Amino acid sequence: MFLNFFFDLKNANLPVSLKEYLILMEAMDKNVLDSYKIDDFYYLSRSTLVKDERYLDKFDKVFSHSFKGLENTSEVENSEIPEEWLRLMGEKHLSEEEKKLIKSLGGWDKLMETLQQRLQEQKKRHEGGSKWIGTGGTSPFGANGYNPEGIRIGQSESRHKKAVKVWDKREFKNLDDDVELGTRNIKIALRRLRKFAREGAETELDLDGTIKSTAHKGYIDVKMVPERRNKIKVLIFFDVGGSMDAHIKICEELFSAARTEFKHMEYFYFHNCLYDYVWKDNARRYNEHQSTWDVLNKYPSDYKVIFVGDAEMSPYEVTYPGGSVEYLNDESGETWLSRTLGTYANAIWLNPVPREYWDRIASTTVIRQIFSDRMFPLTIEGIDHAMRELNK
Amino acid sequence: MKFEGTKSYIATEDLKVAVNAAITLERPIIVKGEPGTGKTMLAHEVASSLGLNIITWHIKSTTKAQQGLYEYDAVSRLRDSQLGDKKVSDISNYISKGKLWEAFESPERSILLIDEIDKADIEFPNDLLLELDKMEFFVYETGKTIKAKDRPIVIITSNNEKELPDAFLRRCFFHYIKFPDMDTMEKIVQVHFPDIKKNLIREAFKIFYDIRDVPGVKKKPSTSELIDWLKLLMTDDIDAKTLMEKDPNKLIPPLHGALLKNEQDVHLFERLAFISRRENDNSD
Numbered sequence: 001m002f003l004n005f006f007f008d009l010k011n012a013n014l015p016v017s018l019k020e021y022l023i024l025m026e027a028m029d030k031n032v033l034d035s036y037k038i039d040d041f042y043y044l045s046r047s048t049l050v051k052d053e054r055y056l057d058k059f060d061k062v063f064s065h066s067f068k069g070l071e072n073t074s075e076v077e078n079s080e081i082p083e084e085w086l087r088l089m090g091e092k093h094l095s096e097e098e099k100k101l102i103k104s105l106g107g108w109d110k111l112m113e114t115l116q117q118r119l120q121e122q123k124k125r126h127e128g129g130s131k132w133i134g135t136g137g138t139s140p141f142g143a144n145g146y147n148p149e150g151i152r153i154g155q156s157e158s159r160h161k162k163a164v165k166v167w168d169k170r171e172f173k174n175l176d177d178d179v180e181l182g183t184r185n186i187k188i189a190l191r192r193l194r195k196f197a198r199e200g201a202e203t204e205l206d207l208d209g210t211i212k213s214t215a216h217k218g219y220i221d222v223k224m225v226p227e228r229r230n231k232i233k234v235l236i237f238f239d240v241g242g243s244m245d246a247h248i249k250i251c252e253e254l255f256s257a258a259r260t261e262f263k264h265m266e267y268f269y270f271h272n273c274l275y276d277y278v279w280k281d282n283a284r285r286y287n288e289h290q291s292t293w294d295v296l297n298k299y300p301s302d303y304k305v306i307f308v309g310d311a312e313m314s315p316y317e318v319t320y321p322g323g324s325v326e327y328l329n330d331e332s333g334e335t336w337l338s339r340t341l342g343t344y345a346n347a348i349w350l351n352p353v354p355r356e357y358w359d360r361i362a363s364t365t366v367i368r369q370i371f372s373d374r375m376f377p378l379t380i381e382g383i384d385h386a387m388r389e390l391n392k
Numbered sequence: 393m394k395f396e397g398t399k400s401y402i403a404t405e406d407l408k409v410a411v412n413a414a415i416t417l418e419r420p421i422i423v424k425g426e427p428g429t430g431k432t433m434l435a436h437e438v439a440s441s442l443g444l445n446i447i448t449w450h451i452k453s454t455t456k457a458q459q460g461l462y463e464y465d466a467v468s469r470l471r472d473s474q475l476g477d478k479k480v481s482d483i484s485n486y487i488s489k490g491k492l493w494e495a496f497e498s499p500e501r502s503i504l505l506i507d508e509i510d511k512a513d514i515e516f517p518n519d520l521l522l523e524l525d526k527m528e529f530f531v532y533e534t535g536k537t538i539k540a541k542d543r544p545i546v547i548i549t550s551n552n553e554k555e556l557p558d559a560f561l562r563r564c565f566f567h568y569i570k571f572p573d574m575d576t577m578e579k580i581v582q583v584h585f586p587d588i589k590k591n592l593i594r595e596a597f598k599i600f601y602d603i604r605d606v607p608g609v610k611k612k613p614s615t616s617e618l619i620d621w622l623k624l625l626m627t628d629d630i631d632a633k634t635l636m637e638k639d640p641n642k643l644i645p646p647l648h649g650a651l652l653k654n655e656q657d658v659h660l661f662e663r664l665a666f667i668s669r670r671e672n673d674n675s676d
């Protein structure tokens with residue numbers, strides 16, 4: 001039983017290892033739990049097997065699946081029932097005879113099982129009738145219908161008031177990897193990109209150096225070294241305007257997090273694709289722009305480059321000279337992007353559009369190819385991977 | 393040896409299971425959670441409830457793993473040698489014990505709190521892997537091995553500023569203290585202020601959870617801030633009626649300084665108060 005559970009966790013991509021499983025067994029062996037309640041086992045296994053709060057939600061789902069024998073919870077997740085299906089559609093009055101008929105359906109567990117099955121089978125909205133999930137019918141699943149054993153879905157109060165199991169509450173839902181994005185989380189993700197080095201004024205005593213040099217010279221010879229600092233240098237290009245307006249909040253968060261995290265950070269704006277000029281102030285973008293050449297020449301090649309944009313445009317804007325929506329560009333966006341990649345070995349593209357949509361957008365595919373697949377979604381997980389890539 | 397929570401600390405069921413598992417299996421437990429949910433407190437409470445001695449090791453960004461074991465003071469030995477001090481011949485005079493050594497040497501079982509481990513360098517936890525696993529380490533200068541007589545209960549807290557290495561996590565128990573719900577919070581407040589008035593609590597809670605729910609608040613107030621705020625409300629003798637007042641001029645809760653810790657949040661609240669006042673004026 002527990003082995004199955006363990007492999008279920010593994011299959012759900014939770015980072016569990018044999019070591020942790022053995023610890024769990026050891027704990028069971030030593031009677032850590034003084035009762036045999038499943039709640040306590042849940043707490044114990046959670047504390048042994050989950051080591052990061054972002055996996056708690058996944059763990060709860062797998063636990064519920066393993067110890068209930070339900071089909072597969074994640075599939076039910078995908079077939080979520082829209083609330084409006086179940087909204088009040090009118091009460092249906094039934095005769096005594098009909099009510100008796102309904103009573104004949106099995107108990108609670110049976111109901112749950114059937115619900116699970118039907119959720120998987122049913123993909124359409126349903127009203128009335130006696131089998132499918134919907135409103136006003138006599139099926140045990142749905143709302144505002146009549147069935148003495150019914151399970152209410154999407155109603156303000158449950159008729160059964162049955163206590164929800166702890167793991168089914170899924171209290172940790174919002175801690176999942178790519179849901180919540182605050183500057184603090186971004187900062188932590190950005191922190192992967194650190195390289196400490198000693199540079200600048202010599203302010204610290206170098207103990208080892210002093211001892212070595214003292215022994216060598218025969219008198220006390222104090223050596224100093226500069227303080228350790230993060231010497232990562234970053235150049236960020238932000239896409240602004242147009243389709244990026246929808247992503248302003250997240251870009252602002254990324255910007256403010258990067259501002260505090262990197263001492264050497266320079267940023268520039270562009271629109272849709274990088275062409276021969278960029279600017280630093282959106283209010284005066286038409287008067288005060290800088291040539292992209294100047295930027296490429298000014299910042300040495302040890303800068304790490306981050307592009308932030310949705311890469312959503314007409315493919316011509318990337319591949320053809322004169323394709324820009326704003327002016328007649330002599331060289332194509334592709335040329336400029338490749339030129340930048342040629343100057344800076346470490347460069348990535350962060351895309352606020354979810355990864356699922358990338359393949360459907362031609363320009364995204366083109367830019368991804370130019371970046372040899374170094375495009376990452378703008379989520380905590382994505383930033384994390386991106387920073388690892390930049391560190392290479 | 394079992395931890396059951398104390399009079400002054402409300403431990404949830406899952407926390408107790410995790411702590412007891414760590415005690416029985418003699419493995420470290422990592423406690424994470426929002427700031428102010430009582431992570432550090434936990435160690436002290438476990439100590440007082442089990443009647444054990446607690447050794448605290450506060451981690452800073454400059455802390456090295458070696459400092460927890462021992463430090464060899466080469467400079468003073470060098471100085472002594474130039475002055476011809478007799479101490480020089482014995483190297484152990486220049487070795488100062490770290491917190492881990494202290495915990496290992498303690499005559500009875502002790503609790504070692506490693507506070508805010510995420511503050512240290514990324515490599516820090518890795519450097520302690522073996523020491524925490526085997527509960528022993530080797531002192532190169534004297535050639536001695538220090539081994540724990542009674543394996544201490546190790547409690548580690550983290551604020552999630554850095555990810556901890558997998559190898560380290562595998563060897564530990566883990567507990568995430570989630571923000572307490574209304575019921576638990578009421579128990580916690582009861583523990584701190586046994587004679588607080590029921591209706592004051594109710595109104596204060598409403599304001600507190602409302603503030604936590606306002607979107608865009610930079611620093612959400614936590615349990616410890618709620619406790620401080622209640623303390624202030626009680627000493628200033630503010631009653632529930634004042635809190636309940638829906639006077640638009642007083643939309644910012646009294647003594648809000650205890651709850652809102654940065655000026656942007658206070659501004660946000662003032663702005664919200666202003667907007668709701670304007671709406672009220674229009675509806676009149």
